Amino acid sequence: MSRDATPTRQPLSPDRVVDAGVALADSEGLDGLSMRELAQRLGVVPMALYKHVANKEDLLDGMVDRVWAEVEPPAPELGWREAMRRRSISLRDALRRHPWAVGLLEGRMRPGPANLFQHDAMMGCLRGAGFGFRTTVHVTSALDAYVYGFALQEKTLPFGTPEESGEAAARKLEATPPELAQRFPHLLEVAAELARAGYDYEEEFLTGLDLILDGVERLRPEWIAG
Amino acid sequence: MSRDATPTRQPLSPDRVVDAGVALADSEGLDGLSMRELAQRLGVVPMALYKHVANKEDLLDGMVDRVWAEVEPPAPELGWREAMRRRSISLRDALRRHPWAVGLLEGRMRPGPANLFQHDAMMGCLRGAGFGFRTTVHVTSALDAYVYGFALQEKTLPFGTPEESGEAAARKLEATPPELAQRFPHLLEVAAELARAGYDYEEEFLTGLDLILDGVERLRPEWIAG
DNA sequence: ACCTGAACACCGTTCAAGT
DNA sequence: ACCTGAACACCGTTCAAGT
Numbered sequence A, B: 001m002s003r004d005a006t007p008t009r010q011p012l013s014p015d016r017v018v019d020a021g022v023a024l025a026d027s028e029g030l031d032g033l034s035m036r037e038l039a040q041r042l043g044v045v046p047m048a049l050y051k052h053v054a055n056k057e058d059l060l061d062g063m064v065d066r067v068w069a070e071v072e073p074p075a076p077e078l079g080w081r082e083a084m085r086r087r088s089i090s091l092r093d094a095l096r097r098h099p100w101a102v103g104l105l106e107g108r109m110r111p112g113p114a115n116l117f118q119h120d121a122m123m124g125c126l127r128g129a130g131f132g133f134r135t136t137v138h139v140t141s142a143l144d145a146y147v148y149g150f151a152l153q154e155k156t157l158p159f160g161t162p163e164e165s166g167e168a169a170a171r172k173l174e175a176t177p178p179e180l181a182q183r184f185p186h187l188l189e190v191a192a193e194l195a196r197a198g199y200d201y202e203e204e205f206l207t208g209l210d211l212i213l214d215g216v217e218r219l220r221p222e223w224i225a226g
Numbered sequence C, D: 001a002c003c004t005g006a007a008c009a010c011c012g013t014t015c016a017a018g019t
Helices: A014-028 A035-041 A046-051 A056-070 A080-097 A113-128 A133-156 A162-175 A178-183 A185-197 A201-217 B014-028 B035-041 B046-051 B056-070 B080-097 B113-128 B133-156 B162-175 B178-183 B185-197 B201-217
Strands: none
Touching: A014 A035, A014 A056, A035 A046, A035 A056, A056 A080, A056 A113, A080 A113, A080 A133, A080 A201, A113 A133, A113 B178, A113 B185, A133 A201, A133 B133, A133 B185, A133 B201, A162 A185, A178 A185, A178 B113, A185 B113, A185 B133, A201 B133, A201 B201, B014 B035, B014 B056, B035 B046, B035 B056, B056 B080, B056 B113, B080 B113, B080 B133, B080 B201, B113 B133, B133 B201, B162 B185, B178 B185
16 A cells, blocks of 8 residues: 555556557557556656666567467467467457558567467467478468468558458559559459449458468378478 | 879769668678668768768668569469479579578569569469469469568578478477477477487478468469459 | 748657655 | 656648848
8 A cells, every 4th residue: 555646556567568569569559569558558768768678679578468368379279270370360360450460470580488389289289180390390381371461461551450451442443543543444343343242351361361271282192292 | 084092982882882881781780770870881981872862762672672683483384383483493592592681572662663564464474374464463472471581581581491400499399498398298299209310391382382372373263252 | 922940849769866 | 667748850732021
């Protein structure tokens, strides 16, 4: 119990700093995440953060591992295909909740424990299903590349629901000068179709994912060779 | 001919500003690209740039379209599969030359002419080969997602050649405390294999690309339905 | 009418001075 | 020994003052 008028504020910890960092990036984007703004939201002087994180890079490391911790690891008992499918969907979902993380997930110099765990589980699931070394790396690489790239497109494109996307496409179509329409007829054709029927990210993502998994399935003869 | 001692410097233009922006980002990364540094390299006061580009976002728009202009458009006469394959390889090559562009290619609010041309050519090639509307969008989306995501991984991972990657993996392996090795056995196994044989980005990229193209080929029955 | 230096409102991080 | 305000070296961009 403190006697003074100001409420006793709970002490800072690395976890609280990282949590607040994730919340700030979620709401304001990566550009809105500054040490100074973060400190203000936590009710402390900027300098105080540096006792709990070494610097901004260290903060980002922690934030990225929070995202990895939200990803559902592959469950080998479902069989490799369904396990890969669900974990890819779960990764995309995490990236939709935290779009700022898309460019940061890979390539951390100091991968966190959740990151290591996820990749180990991925390798373990595929190796356990009989995939060879190289094939395991190929499959992981292709699936993750697809999810990252899709998340990048999704994050970056302006519309959410199919309806919104249809309206956006329709507006764009109206605003297109006829001279441009002539130069890019196929683009216009597709834009018109999207304006009519909307663009469903969910279906788009799953179609590509299943297409890749089909491709992986066809690697079977090479399993042992991997 | 100017009479004073300082050499007559060629006048600034939007093109020169954008060119210098690409060069600066290529050599120093996106973080190193500041209006002030760019101005200094061009031998002008920062303010002078604002007569040729509206602001930094406008500069980035121009830079991104430069990258699109370097991508070889699909050549329908090769057949859709080979055309898609080459254009995907060309896109990845452009992104290797300009890694800073990976997160920026999509989602420009004001797509430049080269961007529009590329997407129109992509759609045109697939529609011309008999793919339906939706299928065309699916194929474009899946291929681009894969290339973006792969470029993201590649940009972000620390090693270049297979040999370098082998050495890096070997060093990492040595530095791994046995306690971590126990917790992540599959990761260790794969790291050991990479340390032995190296990691070949080129082969990795092409394997995934062909896997996706195989998947697309299997969509044939649905062509008309698209 | 044009050009630009100074200024504004920010950054991440250091460091010395104060308790 | 601990804490933190002021400072440093940056940002992108505005704007008024000078020519």
